[in-house]
Amino acid sequence: MAKKINELMKNLLLTRLFIRELKKERRKIFLTVAGIAWGTLTIILLLSFGQGLATQMLRGQKGLGNNIVILYGGQTSIEYRGLPQGRPVQFFEEDVELLENSIPEIDNIAGEYDAWGAVYKYGDKVVNERCRGVSSVGYEDMRSHFPQAGGRFINENDIKYRRRVVFIGWGLKKDLIGDEDAIGKMVFINNIPFTVIGVMQKKMQMGMYGGPDENVGVIPSSTYKGIFSRNRLSRIIYQVNDIDKSEFVNQQVQRVLARKKQFDPDDNNALHYWDVIKNTKMTRQAFTGITIFLGVIGAMTLIIASVGVANIMYVTVKKRTREIGIKRAIGAKKATIKIQFIIEALLINLSGGFIGASIAYGIIKAVQSIPQEGADFGKNMAMQILANPEFSWTVAISTGTILGIVGLLSGYFPAKRAAAVDPITALHYE
Amino acid sequence: MIKLENIRKVYSTGKVDVEALRGVNLHIKKGDFVTVIGPSGSGKSTLMHIMGCLDKPTAGRYQLNGQNIQHLNDNQLSELRNREIGFVFQNFNLLPYASAYENVEMPLLFAGVGGKKRKEKVESILKKVGLADRMDHRPNELSGGQKQRVAIARALVNDPNIILADEPTGNLDSTSGREIMELFVSLWEEGHTIVMITHDPRAKDYTEKVVTIIDGLIES
Ligand SMILES: Nc1ncnc2c1ncn2[C@@H]1O[C@H](COP(=O)(O)OP(=O)(O)O)[C@@H](O)[C@H]1O
Numbered sequence: 001m002a003k004k005i006n007e008l009m010k011n012l013l014l015t016r017l018f019i020r021e022l023k024k025e026r027r028k029i030f031l032t033v034a035g036i037a038w039g040t041l042t043i044i045l046l047l048s049f050g051q052g053l054a055t056q057m058l059r060g061q062k063g064l065g066n067n068i069v070i071l072y073g074g075q076t077s078i079e080y081r082g083l084p085q086g087r088p089v090q091f092f093e094e095d096v097e098l099l100e101n102s103i104p105e106i107d108n109i110a111g112e113y114d115a116w117g118a119v120y121k122y123g124d125k126v127v128n129e130r131c132r133g134v135s136s137v138g139y140e141d142m143r144s145h146f147p148q149a150g151g152r153f154i155n156e157n158d159i160k161y162r163r164r165v166v167f168i169g170w171g172l173k174k175d176l177i178g179d180e181d182a183i184g185k186m187v188f189i190n191n192i193p194f195t196v197i198g199v200m201q202k203k204m205q206m207g208m209y210g211g212p213d214e215n216v217g218v219i220p221s222s223t224y225k226g227i228f229s230r231n232r233l234s235r236i237i238y239q240v241n242d243i244d245k246s247e248f249v250n251q252q253v254q255r256v257l258a259r260k261k262q263f264d265p266d267d268n269n270a271l272h273y274w275d276v277i278k279n280t281k282m283t284r285q286a287f288t289g290i291t292i293f294l295g296v297i298g299a300m301t302l303i304i305a306s307v308g309v310a311n312i313m314y315v316t317v318k319k320r321t322r323e324i325g326i327k328r329a330i331g332a333k334k335a336t337i338k339i340q341f342i343i344e345a346l347l348i349n350l351s352g353g354f355i356g357a358s359i360a361y362g363i364i365k366a367v368q369s370i371p372q373e374g375a376d377f378g379k380n381m382a383m384q385i386l387a388n389p390e391f392s393w394t395v396a397i398s399t400g401t402i403l404g405i406v407g408l409l410s411g412y413f414p415a416k417r418a419a420a421v422d423p424i425t426a427l428h429y430e
Numbered sequence: 431m432i433k434l435e436n437i438r439k440v441y442s443t444g445k446v447d448v449e450a451l452r453g454v455n456l457h458i459k460k461g462d463f464v465t466v467i468g469p470s471g472s473g474k475s476t477l478m479h480i481m482g483c484l485d486k487p488t489a490g491r492y493q494l495n496g497q498n499i500q501h502l503n504d505n506q507l508s509e510l511r512n513r514e515i516g517f518v519f520q521n522f523n524l525l526p527y528a529s530a531y532e533n534v535e536m537p538l539l540f541a542g543v544g545g546k547k548r549k550e551k552v553e554s555i556l557k558k559v560g561l562a563d564r565m566d567h568r569p570n571e572l573s574g575g576q577k578q579r580v581a582i583a584r585a586l587v588n589d590p591n592i593i594l595a596d597e598p599t600g601n602l603d604s605t606s607g608r609e610i611m612e613l614f615v616s617l618w619e620e621g622h623t624i625v626m627i628t629h630d631p632r633a634k635d636y637t638e639k640v641v642t643i644i645d646g647l648i649e650s
Pocket residue numbers: 441442443448449450468469470471472473474475476477
């Protein structure tokens with residue numbers, strides 16, 4: 001142990017010596033350090049922007065829904081037990097209950113009614129917007145309808161007692177009520193008074209039906225049926241949090257509804273599934289692929305830069321043959337000579353890496369600090385998706401690892417050559 | 431202290447083999463001051479390199495302090511060069527980017543000597559060779575004689591058993607050459623063992639033992 005420490009101390013002393021010697025080669029070292037810095041910068045920026053892109057895409061998809069499948073009724077296309085093809089498949093709230101009771105893998109399920117062009121009134125202000133009735137409180141999580149501070153989403157009692165309460169999107173709130181506090185305010189929907197119980201938190205939404213959620217008003221399904229006198233659902237939404245089971249659940253839904261609605265289970269036109277889970281999975285996979293691709297490009301850049309380092313080190317070994325000979329003559333071991341060149345290569349690589357990482361970090365922070373207005377759907381969504389790089393530990397560690405390996409390799413071979421220098425020949429080397 | 435028995439050295443340079451030493455026997459005792467003379471190409475430097483453990487003989491036995499050199503590995507030889515042997519070369523062989531102080535310090539670094547002790551040793555040895563006021567100078571800021579003093583200080587700093595000098599005055603003018611010779615003599619008087627290759631005809635006057643090498647063999 002003491003011997004180990006002594007060895008280490010010796011190496012530290014020698015490092016001081018090596019740094020002094022490195023200063024001799026400033027110009028070349030500057031170039032190599034710059035090369036490594038550039039490689040590091042590239043790899044970190046590529047990975048960070050790639051990862052940010054993935055996160056934003058997934059977030060945008062979450063705006064539509066969290067692990068959900070949106071189910072629409074279609075038309076039968078196969079004759080079934082004497083029943084003709086071309087029959088429409090329609091949903092009612094009893095179907096929602098049936099699915100909920102027969103498929104335990106479903107975590108949340110809601111039926112949804114849609115009314116186009118409901119008339120919202122607040123004071124003198126009149127706005128024409130969509131109105132939705134929802135049959136379950138699980139809708140909040142499924143469709144990312146989270147309330148801003150001070151408000152809430154529709155609860156069980158609202159549904160049970162057909163309360164005239166409304167949860168509104170932030171866009172509708174702004175158009176209708178303006179900047180005032182909306183909670184508890186009375187608004188009229190088709191001339192019927194409703195109390196505002198919550199305003200939706202802003203979110204990024206990349207998928208939608210009917211229009212963005214920011215402009216919609218949501219009321220209990222029970223209340224909805226009374227006002228709009230309709231009992232046919234526009235769609236059913238269900239959530240499967242164990243995303244590997246989603247395909248299986250879809251098959252179960254097909255089976256259960258086929259029996260109930262009397263259509264062939266193999267009829268692909270009877271029901272339409274908008275499987276958001278599948279999209280999420282695909283996005284994830286795509287971005288894993290993109291990340292690997294970007295990582296490989298970054299690694300290549302670094303490796304090329306490190307070939308530069310190795311090359312410089314080779315030249316250095318040749319230039320310093322005589323010095324190596326002198327050192328060997330006064331007692332330097334082969335290992336000492338070897339360590340010197342490896343340390344030099346590592347120093348070059350690490351300082352280059354540090355500079356590159358610092359610049360990358362600065363760029364990422366600067367891009368992150370670009371103000372982004374709201375999270376509205378529209379022209380600045382592209383900005384939001386692109387301009388949210390993430391400097392993560394994964395990125396830092398993988399860059400550091402690549403840098404370390406590359407550094408060792410770029411130092412190892414020149415170092416081996418240096419250690420093999422024959423002292424006598426070296427002493428006569430001019 | 432040094433015992434060479436029937437030492438042969440053959441250089442194989444592809445086409446021809448050069449036999450630089452053809453069976454050298456030599457005995458050097460502690461406290462000896464031996465000068466080696468002989469015409470150019472006679473094998474003096476080769477002998478010096480073998481004695482200094484920089485090179486291995488092709489055949490023959492070499493004992494240093496009773497130790498058989500043939501059986502040592504590269505690391506052990508490095509340690510031997512570091513601790514037991516001090517080299518002084520004709521062309522100084524100082525590291526150009528390092529100051530006089532740093533050049534002298536280097537063998538101590540390789541030996542792993544700690545900071546305080548290192549400083550003491552380097553400073554006292556530089557004072558001894560008369561360079562107390564030149565410690566921070568680089569080789570190109572020193573005269574030939576001063577450079578050779580730095581080299582001698584470097585050779586002495588690890589308290590070696592033997593100092594090997596290969597034509598140490600060969601690149602010096604006569605005045606500084608004489609000064610360097612006098613320095614060696616005073617080192618000898620202090621008890622150091624010295625082997626010196628030289629062309630200086632006055633060397634005989636300084637030293638007690640002269641070895642003449644001709645064509646790879648010692649003339650007796
Ligand atoms: N590394 C070497 N490779 C091949 N031949 C060498 C080498 N070193 C010395 N010689 C040859 O060995 C002989 C003795 O050289 P050397 O010991 O340097 O002589 P001196 O020092 O007496 O002038 C010479 O013929 C020289 O050319």
